[in-house]
Amino acid sequence: MSMPPASAPVPTVDGAATGASQDRSQEALAILSRVFGYDAFRGDQAAIIEQVASGGDAVVLMPTGGGKSLCYQIPALLREGTGIVVSPLIALMADQVAALEAVGLRAAYLNSTLDLHEAQAVEQQLLAGELDLLYMAPERLVLPRTVQLLQRAQLALIAIDEAHCVSQWGHDFRPDYLGLSMLADAFPGVPRIALTATATEQTHRELTERLRLEQARHFVASFDRPNIQYRIEPKASPREQLLRLIAAEHEGDSGIVYCLSRKSVETTAQWLADRGIPALPYHAGLPPEVRQDHQERFLRADGLIMVATIAFGMGIDKPDVRFVAHLDLPKSIEGYYQETGRAGRDGLPSTAWMAYGLGDVVSQRKFIESGEGSEQYKRSSRAHLDAMLALCETVSCRRVQLLRYFGQDSSPCGNCDTCLAPPQTWDATVAAQKLLSAVIRLDRERGQRFGAGQVIDVLLGRESERSLTSRHHELSVWGIGEELSEKQWRTAIRQLLARGVLEAVGDFGVLVPGERSGPVLRGEETIELALDRSPQRAARRTGRSASGASRAAETLEPVQRERFEALRAWRTSVAKEKQIPPYMVFSDATLVGIVETAPTSMQQLGTVSGVGAKKLAEYGEAVLEALPEAP
Ligand code: ADP
Numbered sequence: 001m002s003m004p005p006a007s008a009p010v011p012t013v014d015g016a017a018t019g020a021s022q023d024r025s026q027e028a029l030a031i032l033s034r035v036f037g038y039d040a041f042r043g044d045q046a047a048i049i050e051q052v053a054s055g056g057d058a059v060v061l062m063p064t065g066g067g068k069s070l071c072y073q074i075p076a077l078l079r080e081g082t083g084i085v086v087s088p089l090i091a092l093m094a095d096q097v098a099a100l101e102a103v104g105l106r107a108a109y110l111n112s113t114l115d116l117h118e119a120q121a122v123e124q125q126l127l128a129g130e131l132d133l134l135y136m137a138p139e140r141l142v143l144p145r146t147v148q149l150l151q152r153a154q155l156a157l158i159a160i161d162e163a164h165c166v167s168q169w170g171h172d173f174r175p176d177y178l179g180l181s182m183l184a185d186a187f188p189g190v191p192r193i194a195l196t197a198t199a200t201e202q203t204h205r206e207l208t209e210r211l212r213l214e215q216a217r218h219f220v221a222s223f224d225r226p227n228i229q230y231r232i233e234p235k236a237s238p239r240e241q242l243l244r245l246i247a248a249e250h251e252g253d254s255g256i257v258y259c260l261s262r263k264s265v266e267t268t269a270q271w272l273a274d275r276g277i278p279a280l281p282y283h284a285g286l287p288p289e290v291r292q293d294h295q296e297r298f299l300r301a302d303g304l305i306m307v308a309t310i311a312f313g314m315g316i317d318k319p320d321v322r323f324v325a326h327l328d329l330p331k332s333i334e335g336y337y338q339e340t341g342r343a344g345r346d347g348l349p350s351t352a353w354m355a356y357g358l359g360d361v362v363s364q365r366k367f368i369e370s371g372e373g374s375e376q377y378k379r380s381s382r383a384h385l386d387a388m389l390a391l392c393e394t395v396s397c398r399r400v401q402l403l404r405y406f407g408q409d410s411s412p413c414g415n416c417d418t419c420l421a422p423p424q425t426w427d428a429t430v431a432a433q434k435l436l437s438a439v440i441r442l443d444r445e446r447g448q449r450f451g452a453g454q455v456i457d458v459l460l461g462r463e464s465e466r467s468l469t470s471r472h473h474e475l476s477v478w479g480i481g482e483e484l485s486e487k488q489w490r491t492a493i494r495q496l497l498a499r500g501v502l503e504a505v506g507d508f509g510v511l512v513p514g515e516r517s518g519p520v521l522r523g524e525e526t527i528e529l530a531l532d533r534s535p536q537r538a539a540r541r542t543g544r545s546a547s548g549a550s551r552a553a554e555t556l557e558p559v560q561r562e563r564f565e566a567l568r569a570w571r572t573s574v575a576k577e578k579q580i581p582p583y584m585v586f587s588d589a590t591l592v593g594i595v596e597t598a599p600t601s602m603q604q605l606g607t608v609s610g611v612g613a614k615k616l617a618e619y620g621e622a623v624l625e626a627l628p629e630a631p
């Protein structure tokens with residue numbers, strides 16, 4: 001199937017917008033400003049809204065933080081009836097609804113947390129046309145009873161959020177999404193809009209087919225997240241490295257730390273907490289009520305860190321997550337991009353940071369080989385891992401490489417570690433040859449295959465019981481690698497593994513020559529490797545002192561930062577009192593806007609982005625009072 005061109009211009013009749021569409025677009029702008037407090041649409045938002053509001057279907061691929069919600073919320077307001085929003089995560093619906101109520105919309109959800117009476121009340125509201133938006137999970141929507149209910153109501157549209165969940169080869173497939181193909185027949189004439197932040201061509205194709213969106217217009221946004229700074233550093237003592245990152249750049253910020261295993265999630269959360277950093281664990285092995293509680297605390301508190309497996313994060317639309325850290329290597333770039341994308345939805349400076357080492361490469365390879373699943377599945381897993389490793393080992397701009405993976409060309413970004421501190425490279429051809437020779441000789445002359453540690457012992461000529469009994473010192477490769485340190489050898493092995501010059505096989509990750517070793521051994525190919533950067537060199541270089549404080553206020557002057565902190569404190573108290581997450585009062589971006597505008601009247605305050613009519617009426621006076629005198 002070939003995709004229609006991305007972001008084609010809005011279709012017009014006779015080359016000009018029709019009167020009806022002009023009226024609609026004015027009305028859309030009026031809603032944007034009055035309800036949400038924003039003065040302009042971003043990217044494709046206006047075109048998407050016009051497409052759906054005029055009754056057409058849409059497929060929307062937009063990165064996290066791109067502003068997908070407005071693409072169905074505003075058409076739902078423009079059209080008669082209720083907008084149905086399909087979302088996979090019941091646990092988040094209450095918050096999604098609360099956020100809409102906070103701006104004065106009529107929203108509700110139908111799910112298993114409601115008792116019979118509550119559910120009936122919502123159904124009544126729906127039938128009476130008293131709801132702008134109604135959220136439900138796919139398993140609920142496909143029930144015949146729900147379909148009948150919805151057929152009796154007037155529907156403005158059906159929005160399918162996290163639509164990549166329908167993709168069977170994707171990283172978070174949900175079987176319940178497959179049932180949504182029935183929507184086309186059950187609700188003819190109701191426009192459908194599918195939205196996702198997963199950008200690969202395959203996902204795009206699958207969701208278009210499975211959701212029967214053949215007639216849809218496709219909107220593919222740029223997947224760049226310019227406010228996120230990508231950094232990948234060699235793993236030495238990962239927790240200490242994480243602690244340094246938090247202390248230097250993210251004191252008091254909210255963040256997510258991803259670990260591979262449940263056990264490392266728990267020990268890392270405890271380790272941080274022991275050092276006075278508020279952190280909670282989250283993984284699928286915790287009881288549901290504990291998970292729910294931790295998630296809610298994360299959403300509600302300022303500056304809490306969630307240490308989690310990849311079970312955490314989908315649908316979390318907390319806008320002020322300032323950093324996402326990976327202590328283990330993700331399995332694919334899709335996963336990595338989705339996870340790091342949870343940082344900085346509000347557009348303010350944020351960090352995606354990862355520590356990765358030789359052990360990650362070995363354990364991930366082993367995991368794939370020993371895993372169940374077809375050969376086809378393993379092949380695809382290997383390809384995913386290879387692309388991830390290539391990103392880790394690149395010596396050029398990380399963002400360019402990420403975007404290229406999603407089919408988008410760009411130029412060096414200036415906001416990733418390789419751009420900020422270009423890695424130095426060295427000619428490692430001879431070193432690679434020595435390493436390969438050692439691996440080959442050990443195998444041929446001693447019948448031994450070893451992991452990295454023992455191969456390095458041979459290269460460095462280090463005596464041990466094993467080397468003595470195996471008479472390693474009689475090998476021609478004994479001690480031929482003394483010009484490099486153990487650490488440098490490890491770095492080289494890691495990079496050679498990532499490039500397929502070496503391979504680590506079996507349960508113990510023993511080294512064997514890789515697919516691409518031949519030309520290197522024959523001297524037909526030279527190998528350039530990067531010197532491991534020290535963490536300090538890779539750190540961002542801004543004028544800011546490393547005195548912690550939130551990166552959200554990074555662009556502000558010191559005096560302004562004080563005012564920002566005063567507003568944050570005010571926001572915390574209001575959020576507590578109302579029992580809603582602070583960002584539902586105002587986002588960090590809006591607080592920054594208020595400080596920059598330094599409003600002295602309600603009217604001025606109303607011009608700040610993110611201050612809509614309802615919030616102005618509700619909080620305006622209090623904000624002006626909470627704002628310390630301008631300098
Ligand atoms: P997504 O669902 O694509 O991750 P959201 O819909 O949650 O993104 O939007 C991300 C943030 O951007 C939210 O805080 C939202 O209010 C804000 N936003 C969306 N559209 C606009 C706009 N046109 N102007 C200003 N802010 C916007």
Ligand code: ZN
Nearest residue numbers: 397413416419
């Ligand atoms: Zn870059």
